Amino acid sequence: MKKPRRSMLFIPGSNAAMLSTAFVYRPDSIMFDLEDAVSLRAKDSARMLVYHALQLPMYREMETVVRINPLDTPFGHKDLEAAVRGGAEIIRLPKTDCAEDVLRLEREVEGIEKECGRKAGSTRLMAAIESASGVVNALSIATSTPRMDSIALAGFDYVVDMQTQRGDGMELFYARCAVLHAARAAKIDAFDVVFSDVNDDEGFLKEVNLIKRLGFNGKSLINPRQIELLHQAYMPSEEEVAKAKRIVEAALEAERAGHGVVSLNGKMVDAPVVLSARRILDLARSSRASAY
Amino acid sequence: MSNEPIFETMIPRRNARGAEVRSLLAASGLEIEKDIQIFVVACDAGRIVACAGLAGEVVKCVTIAEPYRGSALACRLMCEVQMLAMKRRHSHLFLYTKPGNAVLFEGCGFHMLAEVKGHACLMENTPVGIRDYCDKLQPFRQTAQRIGSVVINANPFTLGHLHLVREARRACDWLHVFVVSENASAIAYAERLDMVRAGLAGMDRVTVHRGSRYLISKATFPGYFIKDSCVVEACSTAMDLLIFRKYIAPALGITHRFVGSEPFCRLTAKYNEDMLDWLETAAEEGAPIQVVEYPRFEVDGRAVSASEVRRLLARGDFAAMDSLVPVATLSQLRASYPRVRPAVDCRATELIGVM
Amino acid sequence: MCGTLESNDLLVKVEPRNELEVVISSVVMRQFGVRIRQVVDETLQRMEVTHGLFVIEDKGALDCTIQARVQTAVMRASECEELDWSVL
Numbered sequence: 001m002k003k004p005r006r007s008m009l010f011i012p013g014s015n016a017a018m019l020s021t022a023f024v025y026r027p028d029s030i031m032f033d034l035e036d037a038v039s040l041r042a043k044d045s046a047r048m049l050v051y052h053a054l055q056l057p058m059y060r061e062m063e064t065v066v067r068i069n070p071l072d073t074p075f076g077h078k079d080l081e082a083a084v085r086g087g088a089e090i091i092r093l094p095k096t097d098c099a100e101d102v103l104r105l106e107r108e109v110e111g112i113e114k115e116c117g118r119k120a121g122s123t124r125l126m127a128a129i130e131s132a133s134g135v136v137n138a139l140s141i142a143t144s145t146p147r148m149d150s151i152a153l154a155g156f157d158y159v160v161d162m163q164t165q166r167g168d169g170m171e172l173f174y175a176r177c178a179v180l181h182a183a184r185a186a187k188i189d190a191f192d193v194v195f196s197d198v199n200d201d202e203g204f205l206k207e208v209n210l211i212k213r214l215g216f217n218g219k220s221l222i223n224p225r226q227i228e229l230l231h232q233a234y235m236p237s238e239e240e241v242a243k244a245k246r247i248v249e250a251a252l253e254a255e256r257a258g259h260g261v262v263s264l265n266g267k268m269v270d271a272p273v274v275l276s277a278r279r280i281l282d283l284a285r286s287s288r289a290s291a292y
Numbered sequence: 293m294s295n296e297p298i299f300e301t302m303i304p305r306r307n308a309r310g311a312e313v314r315s316l317l318a319a320s321g322l323e324i325e326k327d328i329q330i331f332v333v334a335c336d337a338g339r340i341v342a343c344a345g346l347a348g349e350v351v352k353c354v355t356i357a358e359p360y361r362g363s364a365l366a367c368r369l370m371c372e373v374q375m376l377a378m379k380r381r382h383s384h385l386f387l388y389t390k391p392g393n394a395v396l397f398e399g400c401g402f403h404m405l406a407e408v409k410g411h412a413c414l415m416e417n418t419p420v421g422i423r424d425y426c427d428k429l430q431p432f433r434q435t436a437q438r439i440g441s442v443v444i445n446a447n448p449f450t451l452g453h454l455h456l457v458r459e460a461r462r463a464c465d466w467l468h469v470f471v472v473s474e475n476a477s478a479i480a481y482a483e484r485l486d487m488v489r490a491g492l493a494g495m496d497r498v499t500v501h502r503g504s505r506y507l508i509s510k511a512t513f514p515g516y517f518i519k520d521s522c523v524v525e526a527c528s529t530a531m532d533l534l535i536f537r538k539y540i541a542p543a544l545g546i547t548h549r550f551v552g553s554e555p556f557c558r559l560t561a562k563y564n565e566d567m568l569d570w571l572e573t574a575a576e577e578g579a580p581i582q583v584v585e586y587p588r589f590e591v592d593g594r595a596v597s598a599s600e601v602r603r604l605l606a607r608g609d610f611a612a613m614d615s616l617v618p619v620a621t622l623s624q625l626r627a628s629y630p631r632v633r634p635a636v637d638c639r640a641t642e643l644i645g646v647m
Numbered sequence: 648m649c650g651t652l653e654s655n656d657l658l659v660k661v662e663p664r665n666e667l668e669v670v671i672s673s674v675v676m677r678q679f680g681v682r683i684r685q686v687v688d689e690t691l692q693r694m695e696v697t698h699g700l701f702v703i704e705d706k707g708a709l710d711c712t713i714q715a716r717v718q719t720a721v722m723r724a725s726e727c728e729e730l731d732w733s734v735l
Contacts, residue, residue, distance in 0.1 A: 016712045017655035041375075045649050045719040052711035078730070085732055116732065367652035378648055383662060400652055401704040403672075418660070418702050419672045 004028050004286040005150075005189055006218040006234045007227045008065065012037035013046035019053040025224040029063035034079045035070075035094050043075050047082045054086035065126060067092040071104060080105075084112040084123050090149050095157065096127035098137045099144035106145050124149035126191075130157035135175045138182035148188050152220065153179045155193030166196075169210060180215055189217040198223040208233045235287045236280045244284075247277035297334040297341060297365065299372045304331060312340045320355040327514065328353060332372045334365060341365075344373045346380075350511050352388040370400035374417060386511035387415040405506075406534040414512065414531050422535075425504055426543035432499050433544050436465035440548040441541070441581075443470045443508060445598070447477040448605075449487035449621045452552060452596035455589035457492060460550035463584065466497050468544055473503030474510055476517045478602055483628060490620035506535055516559065529563045533570035537578035548582045555588065555595055591615050605629055649720040657705040657713060659720040664700040667691070673705035686710050690717045693734050699724065 009027035011018050013034045022030060032050040034043065054064055066088040068079035083091055093105050102125060109123050125147045129135055135158070142151050153175055155166060164171045172193065183190035192211040195204045208230055211219060218234075221227060236244070247264060251274045254262040262269040304310030304324060313331055314324060328345035331353075335341065341360045345353035351373055356365055377385055387402050394404055394413050405422060407413040416422070440460050444453050461467045471488050475481045481503070489500050503509070510517050512535055515528035540546070549571060554560040564585060571581040588595035596616050604613045610626055617625070650658040669687055673680055683705055690713070691701070701717070708716070722730070 016651070016657075016708060016716075017653055020655045020709045020712060044722065045716065048715035048719045049712065052715045056709075056711055081730070081732065364653065371651055371658065374648060383648075383660065399674075401658055401672075418670075420668075420670050420700070420702065 002282060002286070003063070004218075004234075004283065005063070005191075007230050008152075008191060008218055008220045009224065009227060010037065010067075010194065010220060010222045013050040013066075014038045014042040016049055019049055022224070023056075023058040023062060025227055027062075027221065027224075027227050028218065029065055029090075030059065031065040031067055031092060031220070032088070033067045034075070034083075035067050043069070044078075047075075047079055051082040051086040054083070054088055060087070063090070064088045065090040065092050067094060067128070070095055071108065077108065080108055081112055084109060084118060085116045087118075088123070090124045090126050092126040092128055092152065094128045094154070095130045095134070096141055097131055097133040099140040102127055102141055102144040102148070106147055109147070121147060123147070126150045126152055128152045128154045129175070129179055130154040131161040132158075134158075135178045138178050139185060142182040142186035142188055148186065150189035150191060150217070151179055151183050151186075152191035153193050154220075156196075158193075169207060176211070176214060176216075184215070190215070192216045192219040194220045194222050195226070196222065198225065201229060204229060205233055231287060234283065236284045240280055241284045244277035244280040247274055248281060251277075297336040297360070297368075299332060299334050299368070301376060302331050302333055303329070309333075309340065313343050316340055316343055316357060317353055317355055319357075322353050322355060325352055325514075327510070327517070330376070332369065332376055334360075334369055334372075336360070342369050344369055346373060346377055347514070348510055349377070349382045349384060349505065350386045350388065350514060351377075354387070354389060354393075366396055367400050370397065370402070374401075384421060384505070385417040386505070387417070388412055388514075389415065406531055406538060408530045408534065412531070414535070416511075422506060422539050425506055426539055429501070429540065429543040432468070432501070434466040434499075435545075438464035438466075438547055439545045440464035440467040440550055441470065441544070441546045442467065442550050443472065443503075444488070445472045445477060445508075446484045446488050447479050447598050448484065448601055448617060448625060449491045450596050450598050450601055450617045451591065452589040452598070452616075453488075454491055454618055455596075456550060456552045456586060457495075457498065459586050460548075460584075461495065461498060463550070464548055466499070467550075468499050468501060468546065470501045470507055471503050472508045473505075474508065474517060476510070478605075483624065487621045487624055490624070491618045493620075507540065508532055529566040530570055533567055534576060537571050537576060537581060539578075541581055542578055546581060547579075548584060550584050550586065552588050553585050556597060556599070649723060650716040652704060652706055654706050655708055655712070657703055657708040657716055659716045660702040660704075661720050661724040662700040662702075664698055667696065667698050667701075669701045669703065671703045671705065673703070673707075675705070675707050679705075679707075682710075683713060686713045687717055690714050691721070694718065694721050695734070696721055 005028050007027040008029045008031050009022060009025060010031050010033055011022050013032045032053065034046050034050060038046040050066060053059060066083035068083060068091060069075035071077060080091065091109065093101065096102060105125060113120050113123060126149050127141045129138060129151060138151065142148060155172060158175055159166055159171055176192065180190050195207050197203060204226060208219065212234060219230060221230065247269055250264040250269060251262045262274060302309065304313045313333060317324060325347065327347040329347060331343050331345050333340045333343045342356040342365055344351055374385060387397060389397060391407050391413050394415065397415055402415040402417050403419050405414045405416055440463065442457060442460050446453055457467065457469060469488065469492065471485050473481050485502065492498055492500060505511050508516065512532040513529065549567065551564050551567065554564055568583045570576065572583050590596065601613055601616050605625060610622065613622060648660050650656055652658050669684065671680060671683055673683055687701065687703060
């Protein structure tokens with residue numbers, strides 16, 4: 001059963017209090033940020049805080065992501081050392097514009113894994129798309145390396161690059177679609193942008209429902225309150241679950257009976273429909289499993 | 293992405309928003325003190341909601357607007373102040389605040405030094421500041437009954453100072469002489485210290501001590517160092533004296549403090565009066581110290597005054613100085629100030645009940 | 648200087664000294680004073696720090712936070728850019 005990846009909670013790496021306690025919110029994955037959420041003068045201490053936090057037992061049990069600074073900054077490489085050595089599962093590379101950005105990151109990661117004795121290939125990569133170039137190159141980025149875990153869209157920088165502003169979502173339409181398609185073609189996961197108005201639950205849910213329909217695996221969150229809302233929205237409805245159950249049962253029946261074709265209520269059910277039903281049941285099961 | 297206040301630094305008199313700082317302080321009954329060089333302010337949605345002023349090593353004029361009180365902002369504010377001070381090469385900071393706020397600042401990494409009840413307390417940003425200083429004094433402790441002390445600025449060291457030290461020494465078993473180390477006088481501290489050492493060379497039962505931040509400094513007695521300030525506030529002298537009584541005297545076993553009478557300066561005269569109160573009669577921490585005042589040393593019927601010597605120095609009149617200062621002081625002044633120095637500070641006040 | 652005075656964090660101040668001294672002030676001094684000192688001492692030992700005055704103002708930080716802040720303070724004080732990961 002695939003682990004759900006609906007919620008990715010952003011934690012500023014410089015905030016010791018949050019690092020000490022964020023695991024209690026039980027997001028599907030936790031992202032320690034060394035980049036935009038950390039001021040220049042705190043970059044070094046955030047790095048050490050995250051390095052140590054990654055090794056705490058409670059975080060070992062969760063999926064951990066570290067957003068490093070771009071490699072062409074004085075901080076990027078050191079961040080990477082801390083993240084890989086600290087045991088982060090995934091490195092999130094900001095401002096990924098092309099496949100070469102990923103390959104460069106991969107080379108550095110390989111080097112560090114070797115040096116510190118971490119299993120080669122165990123550190124996976126997440127590309128954050130934050131510009132028009134990134135969107136346009138999404139497919140080559142998504143397929144650049146077997147280490148590619150997922151691709152994420154970062155809204156704020158992207159709309160600035162596109163010379164527009166965040167609004168009702170139309171401004172992200174193409175980017176979302178492009179990123180999704182790239183992810184699906186490359187058979188990796190896709191994550192949507194942060195919703196920054198923490199007081200606007202309605203707006204948040206609207207966006208969540210949209211991206212869920214589009215097919216995003218999950219979304220980046222900046223406030224623990226959003227986790228519960230997101231999980232509820234992603235939970236398949238009872239109806240959906242019931243229907244999915246019937247489909248899957250019918251498929252099992254057909255298999256047992258040796259029929260080549262699955263049918264339900266007299267109608268033929270295609271393989272993709274069965275796959276989709278299985279996914280819904282998976283999601284339902286894992287949602288319940290990860291509920292409080 | 294959060295809506296937390298952001299911190300900036302500003303110099304109010306050069307900044308259009310200085311008026312905001314002024315009114316924020318006024319709401320707490322405070323005024324921008326003259327010696328503050330820079331402020332750290334916290335801005336929320338464009339409004340200044342908290343501020344802290346930095347005057348060298350001293351933090352004062354700290355205030356937080358009502359709705360923001362609660363330790364989180366205070367902690368951040370004090371961290372920012374310390375970081376700013378570090379950039380300006382001051383890692384050891386002092387803080388003046390109303391007694392009611394001491395607890396708040398204790399939660400911000402400041403530690404209590406002394407309190408003038410009902411008025412103010414002085415705190416410092418290390419748990420071991422005064423402790424380390426007193427530890428350094430300990431080796432100089434003498435075992436005897438009457439241990440005296442004299443604190444002088446020696447700006448410059450005159451026959452008046454010498455006379456005071458001689459008289460004081462006669463009246464006790466051992467005398468500790470402290471030289472004010474704050475470098476805010478016409479003559480630099482290093483030179484003043486040299487003059488004192490030279491002037492007292494060969495005298496036994498005397499220890500000359502380097503001054504410190506804890507004794508007549510911009511931290512303990514800021515009023516003294518504010519130019520043209522003859523403002524004699526209720527607690528301006530008290531803090532310095534309380535610290536002397538609570539920490540410095542016990543470290544050395546001091547039982548007496550000797551001063552020369554002050555005929556010229558109101559501030560210094562008040563300091564002497566207050567000394568009697570705070571060191572001897574008031575019920576405060578630390579054993580009472582006996583304060584003994586000697587009349588000023590006179591030459592040709594006139595009290596010897598360091599400010600007079602400075603006036604002569606400004607004119608380059610070494611001949612006239614001859615009768616007022618010891619030989620060592622005269623040679624040092626000749627060597628250091630060979631030419632007339634019109635800019636020599638002719639400040640009328642000279643401290644510590646001496647000259 | 649490194650850290651903050653917020654809850655679950657600590658402030659570490661370093662000053663040059665001829666010997667090594669650690670002074671700790673904590674909101675949970677009674678319960679955890681000893682533990683905090685242990686963590687600080689171990690961290691300094693592993694980094695082979697032999698002198699300096701370390702003043703710690705703790706607001707209930709976890710061990711990992713203490714380690715991180717002390718390490719960063721040492722690196723800042725020694726102006727060391729390159730990190731030897733084996734000592735951490």
